[in-house]
Amino acid sequence: MEGGHEREGIFFFYNISSVASCIAHCWRQDTGLDGLTQHGISYCVNFMAYLPSGKGLLVLHGPKWFQHRKLLTPGFHFDVLKPYVKLMADCTKVMLDKWEKLIAAGKSVELFEHVSLMTLDSIMKCAFSYRSDCQTERSVNSYIQAVYDLCYLIHQRLRCFPYHNDVIYWLSPHGFWFRKVSFESLSNLEKVIKERRESLKDEQELKKIQKNRHLDFLDILLCAKDETGIGLSDEDIRAEVDTFMFEGHDTTASGISWLFYCLAQNPEHQQRCREEIKEILRERETIQWDDLSRMTYTTMCINESMRLYPPVPGVSRQLSKPITFPDGRTLPEGSLVVVSLYLIHRNPSMWENPSVFDPSRFSPENLSHRHSHAFLPFAAGSRNCIGQQFAMNELKVAVALTLLRFELLPDPENPPLKIPQIVIRSKNGIHLYLKKVL
Numbered sequence: 001m002e003g004g005h006e007r008e009g010i011f012f013f014y015n016i017s018s019v020a021s022c023i024a025h026c027w028r029q030d031t032g033l034d035g036l037t038q039h040g041i042s043y044c045v046n047f048m049a050y051l052p053s054g055k056g057l058l059v060l061h062g063p064k065w066f067q068h069r070k071l072l073t074p075g076f077h078f079d080v081l082k083p084y085v086k087l088m089a090d091c092t093k094v095m096l097d098k099w100e101k102l103i104a105a106g107k108s109v110e111l112f113e114h115v116s117l118m119t120l121d122s123i124m125k126c127a128f129s130y131r132s133d134c135q136t137e138r139s140v141n142s143y144i145q146a147v148y149d150l151c152y153l154i155h156q157r158l159r160c161f162p163y164h165n166d167v168i169y170w171l172s173p174h175g176f177w178f179r180k181v182s183f184e185s186l187s188n189l190e191k192v193i194k195e196r197r198e199s200l201k202d203e204q205e206l207k208k209i210q211k212n213r214h215l216d217f218l219d220i221l222l223c224a225k226d227e228t229g230i231g232l233s234d235e236d237i238r239a240e241v242d243t244f245m246f247e248g249h250d251t252t253a254s255g256i257s258w259l260f261y262c263l264a265q266n267p268e269h270q271q272r273c274r275e276e277i278k279e280i281l282r283e284r285e286t287i288q289w290d291d292l293s294r295m296t297y298t299t300m301c302i303n304e305s306m307r308l309y310p311p312v313p314g315v316s317r318q319l320s321k322p323i324t325f326p327d328g329r330t331l332p333e334g335s336l337v338v339v340s341l342y343l344i345h346r347n348p349s350m351w352e353n354p355s356v357f358d359p360s361r362f363s364p365e366n367l368s369h370r371h372s373h374a375f376l377p378f379a380a381g382s383r384n385c386i387g388q389q390f391a392m393n394e395l396k397v398a399v400a401l402t403l404l405r406f407e408l409l410p411d412p413e414n415p416p417l418k419i420p421q422i423v424i425r426s427k428n429g430i431h432l433y434l435k436k437v438l
């Protein structure tokens with residue numbers, strides 16, 4: 001974190017090196033993200049504010065954020081997450097079947113795009129119980145296409161500085177495309193929410209739903225009520241569904257893709273994970289809820305991969321009051337500050353040989369000696385990631401089923417070129433060779 005850069009490449013968010021080092025310092029003084037929050041840091045505008053559906057949990061603040069967080073937390077209870085494991089496994093298998101066909105050509109495979117479609121498929125199933133077939137037929141559903149287009153357009157808007165201005169963006173061809181896609185996605189979403197609200201009113205229908213399928217996020221959002229019996233409006237529900245859709249598929253896609261890359265680079269750890277998974281599953285070809293907590297070594301590898309390649313490389317805040325750091329430097333109210341999770345995870349004063357992939361850093365003995373905020377892939381404090389258990393489950397399911405079927409090998413001709421966007425990606429994708437495990 002010192003100096004705000006690292007050897008492999010500069011990883012700044014905006015040009016705020018002095019602020020980054022203030023935060024680095026503050027963090028080193030045991031203040032951490034919780035400390036920053038106590039010092040009065042509120043949410044700043046981020047990419048989710050560009051979404052057409054309004055403000056969801058990620059960008060809300062104040063009492064409304066608190067109300068939504070409370071209402072949505074039961075949606076991530078393990079009873080709700082349990083049935084998702086089968087859905088995640090089904091989606092992973094579709095992806096692996098596609099890879100079986102692709103490897104016949106003898107070339108390396110660009111994984112990131114396949115993994116993104118898989119996680120989009122999975123979140124569609126978990127959020128709406130919607131079977132989209134988006135992994136095999138891209139044009140099949142206009143909402144899926146809209147989510148895909150909006151992701152592209154938002155990334156592009158963030159990258160192109162003049163587009164940060166609403167008027168310039170509104171008048172540009174991309175702004176026109178954005179409005180068109182936003183309109184389509186909103187009307188699609190409104191229709192789905194209306195139909196589901198109607199069906200949940202009918203008691204017979206409700207019983208049928210409870211019997212035939214799992215509770216999905218949409219059921220939970222529609223049924224959520226606070227102690228005064230007040231639920232979420234249609235507008236709030238649309239914003240939350242979109243937040244889950246965007247926050248819940250690109251992030252996990254990044255986590256899974258970089259994990260595969262790390263395992264390809266480190267065959268001995270890959271083999272150890274494969275052996276662990278085979279030992280847990282025995283003769284079974286699929287994975288179940290109880291298996292996930294037994295994947296001890298694989299979880300250490302997942303954490304080590306998220307240390308080196310945190311899917312969300314940084315978080316930003318706007319100061320709601322002035323802040324004084326332990327070294328006496330100050331920042332005024334209203335400043336935009338960015339905490340680079342990427343740099344925290346590679347801070348040499350906290351991590352020995354920080355660029356080496358070493359899963360033993362996450363063994364229980366080593367964990368107990370480390371600062372609780374040295375590893376923050378899901379952030380920390382009250383605004384931490386609400387979907388972290390969902391994400392960890394998806395990562396475990398994807399890696400387990402993939403390692404049972406394929407050996408992952410690096411493609412030295414196509415090394416990834418990492419770029420920090422909203423999530424950490426590779427400019428040229430992630431290319432690996434896949435070999436069938438016999």
Ligand code: HEM
Nearest residue numbers: 057058247248251252255311312315378379385386387391
């Ligand atoms: C590997 C996958 C994931 C990573 C690394 C990740 C990381 C994060 C991080 C760092 C934050 C804090 C953002 C900030 O402070 O600005 C966050 C917040 C959030 N995440 Fe995730 N996330 C992941 C997956 C998911 C999934 C699957 C969902 C939903 C299904 C989700 C939903 C959210 C929401 C709603 C918030 C805002 C929480 C709040 O402010 O109360 N995330 N995530």
